[in-house]
Amino acid sequence: MGSMDFRVLGPAEVRAGGEVVPLGGSRPLIVLTGLLLRANRVVSVDLLSHWLWTDDQRRSKGALQTYVLRLRRALGEAVQIRTERDGYLLQVDENAVDLLRFRHRADLGRTAAERGEHRQAAALFEDALAEWRGPALQNVASDALHREEAGQLTEERTRVREQWAESLLAVGEHDLIVPSLERLTREHPLRERPHEQLMLALFRAGRRAEALEAYRRISAVLADELGLDPGAGLQSAHRLVLGGDDSAGYRPAAEPQVPHQLPPDLRAFTGRARALKALHALLPEALDDGTSTPIASVEGMGGQGKTTLSVHFAHQIADRFTGGQVFQDLRGFGAGDPLEPLAALEAMLGALGVPADQIPAGLDERAAAWRTHTAGRRLIMVLDNANSSAQVRPLMPGPGCLVVVTSRWQLRGLAATHGVRRIGLSELDDEEGVQLIASTVGLDRVEADPAAAEQFVRYCGGLPLAIRILAVRLAQFPDQPLGEFVAGLPAGGGRLGTFDLGDGDETNIRAVFSCSYRALPEPAARLLRLLGLPMVPGFDVDTVVALAGGEEAEVREALGALVSAHLLDQPRPGQYRFHDLIRAYAFELSYQVDSAWQRDTACERLLGWYLVTARNASWAMRPDRFQDSLGIEGLRGGLAFDGYHEGLAWFSREHENLVSVVSWSFRIRYHAHCWKVAWLLFTYLAGRTRVDECRVVLETALRATQESGDRPGEAAIRNGLGVLDGVVRDYSSARRNLEKALAVQQELGSLRGEARARYNLSQTAREFADFPAAYRHGERALEIARDLQLTGFEANVLRALGDLCATMGDHPQALTLADEALSLVPADDPRTGRFSLVTRARALLGLGRHTEGIECMSEAVDMFFAMDEEYEAADALSELGTAHLSQGRPAAARDCWLRSIRLLTTLAHPDAAAVRAKLATLVGG
Numbered sequence: 001m002g003s004m005d006f007r008v009l010g011p012a013e014v015r016a017g018g019e020v021v022p023l024g025g026s027r028p029l030i031v032l033t034g035l036l037l038r039a040n041r042v043v044s045v046d047l048l049s050h051w052l053w054t055d056d057q058r059r060s061k062g063a064l065q066t067y068v069l070r071l072r073r074a075l076g077e078a079v080q081i082r083t084e085r086d087g088y089l090l091q092v093d094e095n096a097v098d099l100l101r102f103r104h105r106a107d108l109g110r111t112a113a114e115r116g117e118h119r120q121a122a123a124l125f126e127d128a129l130a131e132w133r134g135p136a137l138q139n140v141a142s143d144a145l146h147r148e149e150a151g152q153l154t155e156e157r158t159r160v161r162e163q164w165a166e167s168l169l170a171v172g173e174h175d176l177i178v179p180s181l182e183r184l185t186r187e188h189p190l191r192e193r194p195h196e197q198l199m200l201a202l203f204r205a206g207r208r209a210e211a212l213e214a215y216r217r218i219s220a221v222l223a224d225e226l227g228l229d230p231g232a233g234l235q236s237a238h239r240l241v242l243g244g245d246d247s248a249g250y251r252p253a254a255e256p257q258v259p260h261q262l263p264p265d266l267r268a269f270t271g272r273a274r275a276l277k278a279l280h281a282l283l284p285e286a287l288d289d290g291t292s293t294p295i296a297s298v299e300g301m302g303g304q305g306k307t308t309l310s311v312h313f314a315h316q317i318a319d320r321f322t323g324g325q326v327f328q329d330l331r332g333f334g335a336g337d338p339l340e341p342l343a344a345l346e347a348m349l350g351a352l353g354v355p356a357d358q359i360p361a362g363l364d365e366r367a368a369a370w371r372t373h374t375a376g377r378r379l380i381m382v383l384d385n386a387n388s389s390a391q392v393r394p395l396m397p398g399p400g401c402l403v404v405v406t407s408r409w410q411l412r413g414l415a416a417t418h419g420v421r422r423i424g425l426s427e428l429d430d431e432e433g434v435q436l437i438a439s440t441v442g443l444d445r446v447e448a449d450p451a452a453a454e455q456f457v458r459y460c461g462g463l464p465l466a467i468r469i470l471a472v473r474l475a476q477f478p479d480q481p482l483g484e485f486v487a488g489l490p491a492g493g494g495r496l497g498t499f500d501l502g503d504g505d506e507t508n509i510r511a512v513f514s515c516s517y518r519a520l521p522e523p524a525a526r527l528l529r530l531l532g533l534p535m536v537p538g539f540d541v542d543t544v545v546a547l548a549g550g551e552e553a554e555v556r557e558a559l560g561a562l563v564s565a566h567l568l569d570q571p572r573p574g575q576y577r578f579h580d581l582i583r584a585y586a587f588e589l590s591y592q593v594d595s596a597w598q599r600d601t602a603c604e605r606l607l608g609w610y611l612v613t614a615r616n617a618s619w620a621m622r623p624d625r626f627q628d629s630l631g632i633e634g635l636r637g638g639l640a641f642d643g644y645h646e647g648l649a650w651f652s653r654e655h656e657n658l659v660s661v662v663s664w665s666f667r668i669r670y671h672a673h674c675w676k677v678a679w680l681l682f683t684y685l686a687g688r689t690r691v692d693e694c695r696v697v698l699e700t701a702l703r704a705t706q707e708s709g710d711r712p713g714e715a716a717i718r719n720g721l722g723v724l725d726g727v728v729r730d731y732s733s734a735r736r737n738l739e740k741a742l743a744v745q746q747e748l749g750s751l752r753g754e755a756r757a758r759y760n761l762s763q764t765a766r767e768f769a770d771f772p773a774a775y776r777h778g779e780r781a782l783e784i785a786r787d788l789q790l791t792g793f794e795a796n797v798l799r800a801l802g803d804l805c806a807t808m809g810d811h812p813q814a815l816t817l818a819d820e821a822l823s824l825v826p827a828d829d830p831r832t833g834r835f836s837l838v839t840r841a842r843a844l845l846g847l848g849r850h851t852e853g854i855e856c857m858s859e860a861v862d863m864f865f866a867m868d869e870e871y872e873a874a875d876a877l878s879e880l881g882t883a884h885l886s887q888g889r890p891a892a893a894r895d896c897w898l899r900s901i902r903l904l905t906t907l908a909h910p911d912a913a914a915v916r917a918k919l920a921t922l923v924g925g
Helices: 026-037 045-052 061-075 098-114 118-129 143-170 174-187 192-204 208-226 232-243 273-280 283-287 306-320 341-351 363-374 389-395 412-418 430-441 443-448 450-459 464-475 482-487 493-498 510-518 522-531 541-548 552-564 580-593 596-621 644-667 671-687 691-708 711-727 731-748 751-767 771-787 791-807 811-823 830-846 850-866 870-886 890-906 911-924
Strands: 004-007 013-016 042-044 080-084 087-091 295-299 324-329 379-386 402-407 421-424 538-540 569-572 575-577
Touching: 004 098, 026 045, 026 061, 026 087, 026 143, 042 045, 045 061, 045 087, 045 143, 061 080, 098 118, 098 143, 118 143, 143 174, 143 192, 143 870, 143 911, 174 192, 192 208, 192 232, 192 911, 208 232, 232 363, 273 295, 273 306, 273 421, 295 306, 295 412, 306 324, 306 379, 306 402, 324 341, 341 363, 341 389, 341 691, 363 389, 379 389, 389 412, 430 443, 430 450, 430 464, 443 450, 443 482, 450 464, 450 482, 464 482, 522 541, 522 552, 522 580, 538 541, 538 644, 541 552, 541 596, 552 575, 596 644, 596 671, 644 671, 644 691, 671 691, 671 711, 691 711, 711 731, 711 751, 731 751, 751 771, 751 791, 771 791, 791 811, 791 830, 811 830, 830 850, 830 870, 850 870, 870 890, 870 911, 890 911
Parallel strands: 295 402, 295 421, 324 379, 379 402
Antiparallel strands: 004 013, 042 087, 080 087, 538 575, 569 575
16 A cells, blocks of 8 residues: 555545545544544544544444554554554654645745745645645534534634735735635625735725725625624725725734723813814814824923813814824823833824734834824824924824824924924913913902902913912912902012923923912921922822821821812822922922932832832732742731732722832832832733833843842843743743743742743743643642642642643643642632633543533633633633534524623734634634
8 A cells, every 4th residue: 555645624535546545434434534633642532432423322432442443454554543541643644644734834834924925925825725625524424523623624724815815915916816815705704804805905906996895795794694893904904995095004903992092171171262273273184085184283381281272172073083082191291201102102003902913013113003003094193291203203193183292392393394283382361361260269259359360360470380279279268359369479470480491481480389389388398399209100198108107197188288289180089190390399399308318218118118019919919929039028018908809909000100110219229129019010011911011111120130130130020021022922032031030040049939930931832832841841840839838839830731731632631730720729719720720621622521611611701700800701702612612502602702802802902803703604604
């Protein structure tokens, strides 16, 4: 018998010398098909029996052995079917199986596409698709195999057909692929990617009307069949076709979002009539034909009300911009560093629903992607607090949007390059200033003495911030006449010139701040000075108490005085935020009044409080993390948290401050606080895919450990960087960082640190399919966990090893490990075993024990929802839907997938597209 060719991509058969090899009936063919689908891997007896018989009572291990014997006789000694523990393994050359050839060539095609070799990629995809001779397994008499395997094979083929089309699109072969894409869309009427590609191919081939008709058809089908709107990719392609401009280079979009990011409008907005008129003059251009992008820059010194004006205008016209509203604080002036354009583009693309893995890495590429995603969208953007034209220029959207930039500087460069309409804000005139006073103290008091009201405005130099500060003081004395109040103000209006920002003659407001400061009681004045020290965006009562070192009642009273004087904003009850100019003034005051010891002591108190509270919150969320490795076990104080949700809520509220604490503590050379806070913050940031933010935090922390020679800290932070690299799928970098972390931990003799590094290395090695290394690292981590009696960590390692076994196809061992992990779950907190339940469910499903596996996965889904872990719930729902479909329950599968899609769309997660494709197969497959 000549060399054999094993086929499942079409009729299942074996050929030798060009002839079909008889196998002795339909049952042996089912067994061979199952073994080929898992070639070179053990297939359990339970799973083979499940494919052979639908009625459990008819299953017979003896009959299965007979079918295997027939196969061995038919195939001869050249093919090995080995009996293994609990199953059988078909040992075969990968080149002899059409399915393995198909997958290998498809992998080569994807690699070529990633290198930009699109013609080569298309040829490899064509070679892969040539292995198909018709519907997979079409002659195999097994309902279970068709339910559970044939659909997946068809999905693989469809994805390769899409990738083939994508490669040819990249090299301009538009006419060539239109017929293939038309066939593909007919075969899969609900699958969105081929319709998207067809639209693009037609558009680039000059067939714009047909492209628009293709969009109309898929939109109608999605609405009728699934009750869904088109996904983000289709919507992006539609905008491209409507706009007619492909200069930026098309890229399939993600799930759509309509952002509504504008801050609340001021309840009683007054004045700025001319500026509002100038802004409204932009509307005809913005709403005319959608081919231009009018831009206004609202400029003036801090305290002029630039943001208030821009937000008010945006709310006035928001209903005419159906694509949404984006508000981005560029942090050009104030606490922390200015926001880099690269980070701003990531945030704004994310607001439109573009997943992180579809956002390009480079600035020019991100800017081009931003223009593509916004073209024709009818979006209004407010870019607040810019520090230069260079910061703003890459953020300009595509045509059909309207942009308002606010800046303390005159953005002349932006005017020269983008035709920006510059709207300069100077002082308020008397009428507008009086209206502003009346909105604070009441119209009756202003009308009782109009001359005094005008004097009030002139005393403040017409600056809105100065007017509001003094108006608040006036409001504290409701019985005092307005004239008497103005007469009692400190003499010397020239004091306004003592606080000069270099933004023009009218930018000096130090006298206004000084006047309000001197009117404060001493506890409030002292607190104002101290609050100017930490470079964090905001405060709550707890952080202020930690900074001041006083009693809470006294601190609350002082905060109330500062809020009343408008020296602190109170955006929400219990939350406080500085205006950046007042912060700078308070910082300067502290250096004028307080001693170095007082300043250092206050900073150390606050940093210590953040560190201990972050430790307590982290412990509440993740008791299995080694918080005691930070060397702060003996520190007391900070907030206490009762369980997971309280810890999560605190991190959610404080994460922006904590990011700033890492940067601030590095700048003032509190290196230990820097890396320890970063380490504690890591789990929160990484778990919510705040990748860029997390990387900045960890890299700052790494510099702190290196400058201070803190080797344990360096190992801990490199471990975090390795995990973060894994999140973004940069596994080579992950392995380098983790191997460095492991080396340092071994050098230090830290078994706990070694265990953590090996645990993460195990998971990274699994992604490389380096299963021996993955198992070796995992086994050593498990050994250490047991030696040190780290029960929670031991459960994590067992679960990870179980997932590894499931990936390798060893589902019996995966089940054993998952059950062992679950046996370590505390009886009083069963939800800590939720990830192990997923592993157990995968093992059960892999063994063909579908009823148990579905029940197990459903329980895990409920736990994820209970823990507010929406992505994990969505991921498990996706797997649960697949399990239901394999058992012939399409309605249950549909329900799971729809729930998963809604969660993933809300999270702007790229997995949404894959689940939508699964859903489409219910109708279109």
